[in-house]
Amino acid sequence: MARSLVGILILMAFLYGAAFLVRSLSLPLPAPILGLLLLTAVLLARRGVPEVIAAGSDTLIRIFPLLFIPPIVALLDVKALVLSAPLVLLLAVSASTLVGLLVTAFLYRALVRGKGQA
Amino acid sequence: MTTPGALWPAVTALLFVAANWLYGRAGERAYAHPILLPSVALMGWFSLNEDGLMAYVADTQFFHIFLAAAVVGLAVPLYRSWGAVKANKRAVLAAVAGGSIAGVMSALVPAMLLQASPEIIASLGTKSITTPMAVTVAGSIGGVPSIAAAVVVITGLFAALVGPGLLRALGVDDDVATGLALGTAGHAIGTAEAVRLSRTMGAAAAFAMTANGLATAVLLPLVWG
Known part of the structure; x- marks a missing residue:
């Protein structure tokens, strides 16, 4: 302690x-x-x-996740801004986060495997 | 109504402890994630009691310094599993760069097609880098700092909640690959999740978060011009 x-x-x-x-x-x-x-x-x-x-x-x-709770709750304060362009923000966040996750993981796997075979 | 200064930090911590316990009981399902339940509960409360939000934000302000110190502390898992990252240096750097560019482009292109305002578009460019960086960089390319901050937090939360399950379902069983993806797409929130899941995953995520953040902070203002 x-x-x-x-x-x-x-x-x-x-x-x-x-x-x-x-x-x-x-x-x-x-x-x-x-x-x-x-x-x-x-x-x-x-x-x-x-x-x-x-x-x-x-x-x-x-306790990392605990430390993120206040900034997430504080998003309420910019609710109006977020809701001013909900479709764009929703698309940007969900679709592009998925793209980012998948491209990173599969690119790494492809490159590591390629190296292994060479 | 005034509340004692320690009330909200204590309530937040208690909600987190309770949610963390539930998360374990629920078999670590994303919907029971210990970031999610306390946030939803507190947001619900402050939607009904809007006047209290200012006091909540002020009383929990000191969490920021611990959060910042925790980011510094990511050096420890990074150092410990440095070998796993270094062994495939080129693949790691290429994956982080590719994932980062693909993530930013796939946010910007639909926003442009939907004819979003330039401020919104600029605020999206920084979505996958950690908040303090995003706010500074978004400001310098003409974005709105508070939208940029909101987008970053939601992106990170989404990556942390959906990422591990999705990648596992698609057959990615390599901790380095999953860690890199979480750190690249989900910055510190994704990295916090990776650290919980495994040491190697945490190290890969910490590396990806740092590399992506550094590169975006330096390159985006140049490319934007």
Whole structure:
């Protein structure tokens, strides 16, 4: 428990460090993505995951779906905007998400199999 | 009516715990997903009590920092299963690029055919990248940030709910393939789902989400011009 808390604080330190870099260099990246890249670079350099960071990450990842609930509920606030073009948005979201899922999965499979046969 | 500040975070967490328990009992069916039930319940409540939504959003604001920290924490599954991604580097990159382009085009083309307004079209371009990125990039290509954010969240939820079952039904039994698809099409919400399902799937999804986000953020404003 205490270990997870320390781990979470370390992840937040990476987040704030990344946010500082994004602001001061005006990078076209959100801080969490840069933080993810920085931490990955540190883990690759250390060739291992410190136990506290693993504990913090596991805890947050376990409650990941919980953390998405408030932004989803907040969609009510833009209900009017979403309903202003319901057909386009419905099509765009459902059809293109399916296309994205299928193309990615099958392209990967085809390329990996092709390599295996060669 | 004012409510104590801890009420809504506590209600959200309790609903999540209850939904998570139900999800296990229901055999992990998509309709019982622990993101879905609490969201539907809370949205129903705030549709009837519209005045309360502002307080809910304000009181749960601190969830954002944990969400952002969780995205940083995805470095751990990414690092741990780096081998699976690296082993097929070319296939992974090609699949993410192909899936990303196909996903964006299949959103834009119908929107153009249906003669949607330029603001709506620009707001769709960023549908498969994570929210903070989508909002910035959509703004820079003339989209509406709040529509872009809504589209991103709905896209991710849809990918997380439908993706794993659909791909399994179509015979995709490779965790790397499913993970890449969830991360490419469903950004952080899809990745959160992948991490729950397996370590390798989570790593592939975290990689795909990051690569897709980076590429879209850099390329889309250039292509749009």
